[in-house]
Amino acid sequence: MAHIELRRISKRFGSHVALRDLNLSIDDGEFFVLLGETGAGKTTTLRLIAGLERPDSGQVLIDGVDVGSWGAAERDVALVLQQYSLYPRYTVRENLEFPLKSKIRRVEPEEIKERVARAARTLRIEHLMERKTDRLSGGEMQRVSIGRAIVRHPRIFLMDEPLSNLDAKLREALRTELKNLQMTLGATFLFVTHDQIEAMSMGDKIGVLNHGRLVQTGSPQQIYTDPRDTFVASFVGSPPMNLLDGRLVAGRAVMTPLAFELPLGVMPRQAVEGRPLIFGIRPEDVYLESGAPVEGRVHDIENHGVEKILTLRVADTMLRATVPAQTDVAIEEPVRFAWNENKVVLFDQGSGLSLRHAG
Amino acid sequence: MTQIELRGVQKFFGEVQVIKDLNLSVADNEFIVLLGQSGCGKTTTLRAIAGLETIDDGDILIDGRPVQTTKASDRDIAFVFQLYALYPHMNVYENIAFPLKATRKSKAEVDKEVRAVAKTLQITHLLDKKPSALSGGDMQRVAIGRALVRRPKALLMDEPIGALDAKLREEMRAEIKRLHMKQGSTTIYVTHDQVEAMSLADRIVVMHEGILQQIGTPQEVYSRPANLFVARFVGSPVMNIAPAAVRETAAGADVTVDGADEGFQFPRQVLADLGAANGVSGKLALGIRPEGVLIERTARAGYLPVEATIIEPLGAYDIVDLKVGAQMLRARTRSGYVGQPGEQVFARIDPAQAHFFDTQSGLALGVGR
Numbered sequence: 001m002a003h004i005e006l007r008r009i010s011k012r013f014g015s016h017v018a019l020r021d022l023n024l025s026i027d028d029g030e031f032f033v034l035l036g037e038t039g040a041g042k043t044t045t046l047r048l049i050a051g052l053e054r055p056d057s058g059q060v061l062i063d064g065v066d067v068g069s070w071g072a073a074e075r076d077v078a079l080v081l082q083q084y085s086l087y088p089r090y091t092v093r094e095n096l097e098f099p100l101k102s103k104i105r106r107v108e109p110e111e112i113k114e115r116v117a118r119a120a121r122t123l124r125i126e127h128l129m130e131r132k133t134d135r136l137s138g139g140e141m142q143r144v145s146i147g148r149a150i151v152r153h154p155r156i157f158l159m160d161e162p163l164s165n166l167d168a169k170l171r172e173a174l175r176t177e178l179k180n181l182q183m184t185l186g187a188t189f190l191f192v193t194h195d196q197i198e199a200m201s202m203g204d205k206i207g208v209l210n211h212g213r214l215v216q217t218g219s220p221q222q223i224y225t226d227p228r229d230t231f232v233a234s235f236v237g238s239p240p241m242n243l244l245d246g247r248l249v250a251g252r253a254v255m256t257p258l259a260f261e262l263p264l265g266v267m268p269r270q271a272v273e274g275r276p277l278i279f280g281i282r283p284e285d286v287y288l289e290s291g292a293p294v295e296g297r298v299h300d301i302e303n304h305g306v307e308k309i310l311t312l313r314v315a316d317t318m319l320r321a322t323v324p325a326q327t328d329v330a331i332e333e334p335v336r337f338a339w340n341e342n343k344v345v346l347f348d349q350g351s352g353l354s355l356r357h358a359g
Numbered sequence: 360m361t362q363i364e365l366r367g368v369q370k371f372f373g374e375v376q377v378i379k380d381l382n383l384s385v386a387d388n389e390f391i392v393l394l395g396q397s398g399c400g401k402t403t404t405l406r407a408i409a410g411l412e413t414i415d416d417g418d419i420l421i422d423g424r425p426v427q428t429t430k431a432s433d434r435d436i437a438f439v440f441q442l443y444a445l446y447p448h449m450n451v452y453e454n455i456a457f458p459l460k461a462t463r464k465s466k467a468e469v470d471k472e473v474r475a476v477a478k479t480l481q482i483t484h485l486l487d488k489k490p491s492a493l494s495g496g497d498m499q500r501v502a503i504g505r506a507l508v509r510r511p512k513a514l515l516m517d518e519p520i521g522a523l524d525a526k527l528r529e530e531m532r533a534e535i536k537r538l539h540m541k542q543g544s545t546t547i548y549v550t551h552d553q554v555e556a557m558s559l560a561d562r563i564v565v566m567h568e569g570i571l572q573q574i575g576t577p578q579e580v581y582s583r584p585a586n587l588f589v590a591r592f593v594g595s596p597v598m599n600i601a602p603a604a605v606r607e608t609a610a611g612a613d614v615t616v617d618g619a620d621e622g623f624q625f626p627r628q629v630l631a632d633l634g635a636a637n638g639v640s641g642k643l644a645l646g647i648r649p650e651g652v653l654i655e656r657t658a659r660a661g662y663l664p665v666e667a668t669i670i671e672p673l674g675a676y677d678i679v680d681l682k683v684g685a686q687m688l689r690a691r692t693r694s695g696y697v698g699q700p701g702e703q704v705f706a707r708i709d710p711a712q713a714h715f716f717d718t719q720s721g722l723a724l725g726v727g728r
Contacts, residue, residue: 172596176669176680183669183700201671201678221695224674237674284675300533303557305581305594306650306691311533322675325581331540 002063002155002188003028004049009058011044011212018044019212022058026205031182031189035199035236036209042192045209046158049190051075062155073104077156078149082164084141086133092144093129096120099152112151119150122181139170146178150185157182159191163198175201196236200224208232227345230352233280239302239309242286242319244279245349248272253279253344259315260294264341276349283309285343286321288329292338298329312337360387361422361512361545363408368417370403370569377403379569381417388543390536392560394550394592400569401549405515408547410434421512437506441518443498445490445505451477452486455504462509476504479538496527503538513545521550532558553593557581565589582712587721590646590714596678599652601686602718603645605633614645614708618685623708624661633715633724643724644716649678651712652690654697655705662705667697681706 004026011019019041026032034042047053048060051072059066067075086095096116100107107115120126123143133141142162149157162178163171179202182189193199199206200220207217208231216228227233233241246255250273253264264279288310296312296319303325310321310329321337329335346355363385370378377400385391393401406412408419410431418425426434445454452473459469477483480500490498499519506514520531536559539546550556556563557577565572565580565588573585584590590598601616605625612629613622633643655662668687669680672694679697681688683706690706697704715724 168595169591169597176671179669179671197673200673220672220674224672224694282675300529300536301558302529302532302554303577304554305557305577306648331537 004156004188004190005059005061005064006045006048007059007061009045009048009055009060011041011048011053011055017212019048019055022212022214024207024214024217026188026190028188029186031179031191031202031204033191033193033199033203033206034209035193035196035206037194037235039211040209041212042194042209043160046079046160046190046192049075049156050077050079050158075156076152076154077158078152078154080142080145080149080157080159080162082161084133084145086141086144086148088134089132091130091132092120092125092136092147095133095144096147096151099148105152115151115153116147119147122150122184123147123177138166139174142166142174143177146181150181155188157187157189159189161193162191164193164195171198178202197238200236206236208235210235225343226354226356227280228354228357230278230280230347233345233347233354237282239283239320239322241280241282241345243347244281244317244319246277246279247274248277248346249274253277255279255317257315259317260296262293262339262341264344266341266344272346272355277355278347278349278352280345280347280354281319281339281343283320283322285340286312286319286337287340288321288323288327288335288337290336292336294338295334295336298331298333298335301329301331310335362387362420363513363545363547364418364420364423365404365408366418366420368404368407368419369415370400370407370412371415377569378407378414381569381571383564383571383574385545385547387545390539390546390548390559390561391564392548392550392556392562393564393566394553394556395566396551396592398568399566401566402517404566405438405517405547405549408513409436409438409515411438435512437509437511437514439499439502439506439514439516439519441521443490443495443502445498445501447490449489450486451482451488451490451493451501451504454490454501455486455508458505458509472508476508479507479541480504480534494527495523496531499523499531500534503535507538507542507544511544513547516546516548518550519548520555521552528555535559553595557593565592567592583723583725584646584714585723587644587646587716587718587723590716590723594648596649596689596691598646598648598714599686599688600644600646600716601683601688603643604641605629605643605715614713616645616684616686616688619663619683621663623663623706625708625710625713629710629715642718644718645708646714646716646723647688647708648712649689649691651709652681652688653707653709654679654681654690654692655707656697658705662707664703665706667702667704668700670697670700679704 006022006024009019009022036042100112125143163174206223208215210231216232223236244255246253251265252261254261296314298310299313300311302309307325308323312319365381365383368378368381395401407414455473456469482500520528563580564574567588573589580593603614603616605614611627612625614625615622665681665683667679668682671678677692677694679690679692
């Protein structure tokens with residue numbers, strides 16, 4: 001159980017800047033997700049905490065202690081990777097016992113037995129204990145890898161895309177299992193992923209990384225409803241937030257090039273009147289209604305069974321609307337739509353920053 | 360006008376039977392999607408229709424004529440693969456024109472048809488480019504153009520957008536649908552992606568272990584799955600399936616999931632329906648999609664007290680795991696509705712959205728609606 005703090009961390013690989021002036025604080029017992037695209041610096045951050053990389057500048061603190069000079073083994077963190085890294089000729093039991101049999105750890109045989117049994121129960125792999133690991137499915141192997149981390153009772157769990165190699169159904173199931181595990185253990189988890197659904201569904205807190213910079217930290221709800229900039233807005237949420245260029249003119253959002261306009265009376269008008277803006281609206285806050293102000297055509301229909309995601313076309317502008325499954329529309333059919341003006345997020349067109357964050 | 364029919368098709372690879380007694384009738388202009396996991400026989404079926412694979416028994420008919428003895432090249436069917444298979448040394452124009460070489464068309468005619476196809480696919484500006492200079496999406500557009508240019512009787516596509524990234528896949532999927540509406544050619548499309556199938560198909564054919572599980576419109580496959588496999592395969596998050604017992608009560612009927620003290624209220628009709636379907640005695644599973652599990656935060660008649668163990672906020676909505684007896688039921692709620700994990704909430708099953716399955720045969724018992 002531990003608190004992690006990164007202070008002004010920078011890291012380069014040759015001329016490539018992996019992390020810039022990164023500040024990050026993860027509470028004891030928190031499930032923290034670092035979310036970003038490939039190359040954003042997520043794995044580097046994880047490796048810095050694990051002690052597998054050294055920062056060029058800045059400090060890594062665990063429970064308030066600067067661990068910069070500590071080796072990976074001394075930091076007492078467990079790493080679970082995308083690749084399972086199990087011993088193929090060993091049984092599941094032997095794989096779980098292995099980390100405890102190392103000479104520096106000196107765990108008593110009775111204690112080993114008990115820890116392995118408890119981990120097996122938690123991960124529901126008791127029926128697999130005598131099986132060789134090369135006879136396991138992907139999901140089972142990943143559970144054993146996590147088991148190997150659990151038995152050590154580490155201070156921190158670091159997980160690098162552990163679900164990425166699994167198929168969709170299994171990922172869905174393991175997401176809840178991991179969250180459940182973290183709650184049961186009460187341990188500090190740092191989980192790295194490029195998948196925003198994983199981040200949203202598991203994280204107590206999410207940190208969004210973009211090109212080595214931490215763009216925003218917050219609860220899933222904060223990140224979703226109040227994204228700091230257009231990068232976060234379009235990265236989190238599936239389908240992503242609609243981002244429409246335009247200006248605010250006399251209480252109306254006028255999209256440019258002049259395709260259509262929508263009412264927006266709820267915004268503080270004076271400050272932003274006439275300024276080039278980006279209007280952000282989530283697909284679930286765009287709705288179809290017969291008397292609505294704008295006409296568009298249905299360009300595409302994505303059918304999820306429980307709901308449909310429509311792509312609407314107005315002149316050259318496309319935007320998405322999530323509608324109930326029963327909504328009966330056809331491709332190229334004209335429809336009228338409006339938005340929930342209370343849910344509109346304004347971004348500056350130049351900087352991409354949300355006006356709520358930029359002031 | 361092209362109809363395709365498969366009658367009692369059987370196919371073995373050595374000892375393994377990869378297609379088991381497949382019967383399928385595809386109407387003219389229809390967009391059929393073969394949906395299943397890898398190894399389910401969908402690609403083999405497609406290749407058998409194209410003539411790239413022989414069959415061991417049964418008939419494949421195109422416009423009423425058996426084609427087993429007809430070579431692939433004479434079946435007049437175009438095939439688009441996941442890998443683009445373009446000629447790297449030819450430019451886009453030459454690639455699209457290539458299938459017309461054998462047709463003895465005049466140069467002017469060929470030119471006219473190539474340009475017409477290019478216009479439809481919006482790749483006119485790429486005609487002089489070599490494939491190596493194209494993006495993945497454009498390469499697949501060219502591959503589709505090459506398939507369409509000779510106006511084949513039918514278009515077969517094997518995971519044509521499976522190799523593209525998510526955003527491009529969505530764009531291409533929309534284009535394929537729009538193209539089909541414009542061209543109206545009979546299309547059979549193979550994928551493992553259920554959203555792709557639901558979005559493209561007039562009818563979906565779900566396959567598993569070489570056996571056809573269900574044929575139906577996307578709506579039918581989603582809301583009336585024929586068996587447990589289809590129920591679990593289509594829809595995300597996956598449908599809740601819980602062993603359950605049904606019994607008569609004063610108010611109507613109760614459906615109790617295993618390990619629970621109390622049952623969910625159902626209309627009395629369910630008893631008669633299940634009785635007729637012979638599904639009452641101890642080998643019954645309740646199936647309910649997350650949107651069919653209804654939650655209230657305060658006690659209410661007809662709702663059972665349950666514990667919310669995990670909340671997954673997905674932005675537009677939440678998925679809440681409920682502990683009901685020994686089972687976990689996942690419910691879809693509006694975002695932020697249940698505040699904290701561990702909270703007690705009250706749940707009901709919407710009988711109109713409930714499914715019942717025979718756990719031994721896996722078959723849907725066709726009641727609950």
